Amino acid sequence: MHFPGDWINERNEVIEPLNHGLKRLYSNLGRSSHEQNPVAILIDENANQDHGECYGFSHVYSGTFAIDINVDKLNMTRVSMGINDEQFSWLLNEGDSFVVPEGIMIFSNKGIEGITQTFHNIIRENLINPQYVNKVRPVILNSWEGCYMDFDTQKIIDYIDAIDDMNIELFVLDDGWFGKRDNDTRSLGDWVVNEKKIDLAKVIAHTHKKGLKFGLWFEPEMINYDSDLFREHPEYALGYSSKERALSRHQFVLDTVNKEALDNVYNQITKILDKYTIDYVKWDHNRNVYDAYSHYLPANRQGETYHRLVLGSYELMDRLTKRYPNILFESCASGGGRYDLGMLYYMPQVWTSDEMDPMERLYIQYSTNRIYPLSTMGAHIGKHKTADYSVKAKLSAIGVYGLELDPRTLSEDEKKAINGVTKLYKEIRKPLINNGTLYHLSSPYASNFMALMSVSEDQEEAIVQITSIKKETIKYRFLKLKGLLKDALYENTYDKKVLSGQHYMDIGLNLSRGRNVLETDLIHLKVVKKSKE
16 A cells, blocks of 8 residues: 555555565655655555554655565565665765664554554654644634735734634634735745735734734745845755756745755744744745755765755754744645655644645545544645535544635635534544544545544544545445444434444444435544443
C-alpha cells in the first residue's frame, strides 16, 4: 500500500502486488508529498484490515526521498529508504560527520489497522510537541476562500462580526496583508504590514475583544521576483541566474542554505510576531524545487543543496517555534504537499488539501488518516456547492475542524446546520479527535461507503462517520463497529437505540433505508450502563 497523488488529489490509497524486481516510491521535487507520500506498507497476502502480518515504513523527513522495495529471485523482499540519490552528493572531509534522516519501521500482526494505530500512537507520543498532543485545537475561520487577497480593514472586521453566533474560536487572516500583496505576483519576502490596506492592530484588537484568537499567514521559504528583498538580494533565491531560474507561481524558492537569507527572513517575521499578539501561524510552501542551485555553495558542493535546503528550513522552524512556544503553527504546502513526520515535529497540524469538493475530500481524508492522527489533519467546511453545509460540516468533524468561506453569505438555516455539528465537535474533540483509537470501517476505494470510527481510551464513547458515494435504494444494511466494550450498553444518536457493544460489533448499526449521493451521518455513541446484566 502506498499513497501517490497530486495537488488537490493527495494521498490516493493504492494497493498492488509486489513482483520480482524493484519498486521505487520517491520524490525528486525538493519536498514531500503531493506526488508520493513518504510512506509504504507491506501487507502479507493473507492479511486484511484486522488480521495478519504487515510492515509500515515512513521517513521523518520533508525533502527528496526514495523508498526502494526489491523482490529477489528467492522471493526475499528488502526495503531501503533514505534521501533520494538523484542530484544528491555530499563532500565529507576527514573528521566531518553526516546525520541521515530518521525513519520509523513498524510491525503488526493485527492487519493494516494495527499499522495505522501504531503510527498514530508513535506520532502522538513521540513526535508531536507534547504541549499540543492533548490540547484541543480551536475551531477556525480562515479568510482565504472568502475573499482571497481582496480585503480591507472593514471587510475583515465584518467577517469577524458575522461569526458571533457560530462558535468560532480562531480567526485567521490569510495571504494578502503584507508588502504590496494584492495578487500572487509580488511581495513574498517583504514581511511588512501593508498599512494602507489593513490596520492589523485594529483587526487583532477587535478579534480579541470578541473572545477569539487571531492567526496570520506566512510563506517564509519563498520569494517573489517582484519584491524588495529579491531586488536587493537576488542571490537569496535558488537558481543559477535571473534568466535561468525556474519561476513557478510567480515565485522563487528562498535559499535557506544561505544563513544570511535565513536570518533576514527570521528577523522580519520576529518583528511581526513580537509587535502583534498572534495566536496561530499558517506556514505555507506553494511550489516545488526545480533548480537546486545555491549561490552560497561552491561548485563542488551543489549536490548538497536539496538536503541543506531542508536543514535550513528546519532551522528556521526550530528557531521560531522555540521563540514562540504558545503560537500554534500549522503547516501547509499548496495544501498537502508536505504532509510528513518531519513537519509534524515542528507543527502539530497540517492543511490536508486545497481540494474543497466534499466528494474528493472524503477520499483524501480517509487515506491520510491511514498514517496520520486525526488531530493533525486540517478539515474545513468550504463554499463548494457539491453538497449542503450539513454534509460538509459532518465530513469536516473528523479532523481539525474549521471553515473557509465568507460568513456573511450564510443563511440562518446554513448557520444552524453548521452550528449543530460544531457543538458536537467541541464535545468529541479531546476524547475522540485528539486521543481516540481510529478504525477504518468501510473503504470508499472498495465499496459505496466511506466509514470511520474513533473510540475513546476508556471505550465508553465513540463517533462514527459514514458517507455514501452513490445513491442506493432501501436495503438491509448494517455497519459493524469496532473497539467497544462487549458487555456495556451504548445509546447512539442515529436511532436512539440502546444496545450492547457486542451487538454493535457482531450485528452492527442498522442503516437499512435508502441513501442519497454524499449522504453523511455523524453518529455519537455513549455508554449508558457499564454492563448489560
